[in-house]
Amino acid sequence: MFLFIVFAAIAVVAALGVILSRKPVYSALFLLLNFATLAAMYILLQAQFLAAVQIIVYAGAIVVLFLFVVMLIGGGELGPGDRETSRQGAALRSLVSLSNGLPKGDKETRKQGDAATSLASPHGSAAPRLRGSLALVLAVLLLAAVGYGLVTGHLFPVQGNAAAFGQGSVEAIGAALYTDYLLPFELTSVLLLVGMVGAVVLAKNEG
Amino acid sequence: MVPTSSYLILSAVLFCIGVVGVLIRRNVLIIFMSVEMMLNAVNLTFAALAKHFLQLNGQIFVLMAMVVAAAEVAVGLAIVMTVVRHKDTTNIEDVNLLKG
Structure with missing residues (x-):
């Protein structure tokens, strides 16, 4: 419960940081913190594969895409x-x-x-430093909480009723994904293809 | 043992923060980020209920939602880049081509 409260507090403050920051760069970095916290939540929920996918897809791909766009349209x-x-x-x-x-x-x-407003203003000299230190404190807190959970074993999968659950392992998810959910799985590939083609067309279209 | 209801409350709070972000911000990038946060809140609900009922269907659905979110972000950010190239703004107040 203690770990959950810490993670929940970090997630909520990071979410507020996303919507209250004036610069989109700060918003994107707070979004990264939010996604990382949710990955820790997935581990608490014994969904280890989801946690890995959350880090790879959201933190690794989507936030980087956001940061690229923010940089491309002028530093934020x-x-x-x-x-x-x-x-x-x-x-x-x-x-x-x-x-x-x-x-x-x-x-x-x-x-x-x-x-x-003065806290959210980009012109005040103390405000960005305050927000930066807030983000630093949150990130260190997240790392400390994850380390605490690893050391004390709270983040490890519980062995009891989780056996039937498959512990969210890759094996259990793969078995479900390639048997019961084969058609949706194939359809997502079409969706990804459509998204890719759409992005390329939009990016290429000069006129 | 954390009760499922606390996960649901947390995801509701995150979803509401995302809604507020969509409503009060005028920067299209931050609106996109708020939408992503809302998607993540829903994913957390799915994972919590999957744990609650000890079934994997919720986790499968989270994977599908992640795929949809990835495709949405790719197309959405391409649209943002096109809008910026044409109108040189990220303020959605200035993008009202469909306003009739």
């Missing part, structure tokens, strides 16, 4: 045209103050909202 610095409109800014502020759980009066809400 939001221009003035990309600034949130005032309505969205107000919604964001009210949401942040709501999540702080203290919507007491308009003035206090606004004060908290301003604090939140």
Whole structure:
């Protein structure tokens, strides 16, 4: 339960970091942290193969793709045209103050909202450092929790009722995937082919 | 032993954070990331229920969802790149070609 709480806290804070960061680069890196935490969750759920696939596909392919696009369209610095409109800014502020759980009066809400905006602002000099150190603390916490789980054996598969479950091993998943789910498995290859062709066509089409 | 309900609550929280991200952000990249987070939350639900019922069907479905997410991200980011090439923006307020 202790490990679950640590992982859940890291996942939620990383998710909030994704949607509250001003620069898409930070969002992508928080997204990476979120995916890594979910991989640890899969191990807690005795789905080891899913954890490996989560790291390879999500953290290895999708986040890298996001980072490539962020780099290609200009380093991730939001221009003035990309600034949130005032309505969205107000919604964001009210949401942040709501999540702080203290919507007491308009003035206090606004004060908290301003604090939140200054936290989310790319111009404040302390804010990026604070967010970076937050991300560092979260990542170190994740590593420490995984190490703790490995040392104490909480992350190892339980032997009891998990035998019928196949422990989420590659063998059990492969047996199910190539017998009961053969047709969906083949159809996903068509889906991947269509996605690949679509991406190439969109990338090639100059006009 | 962690109860299944706590996994479901966590995945609901992550899903709601993703929804809020889609609603409040105007950068199309961050909207995509929020969609990915929502997909991941649903995957966590599948894995938790697979463990709960001791059946592998949920894990198979997570694999399918991952394939769909990979294809979606490839096509979606290609669309983003095309939009950036044509309009030089990632703000979805500026991309309203279908608005009639």
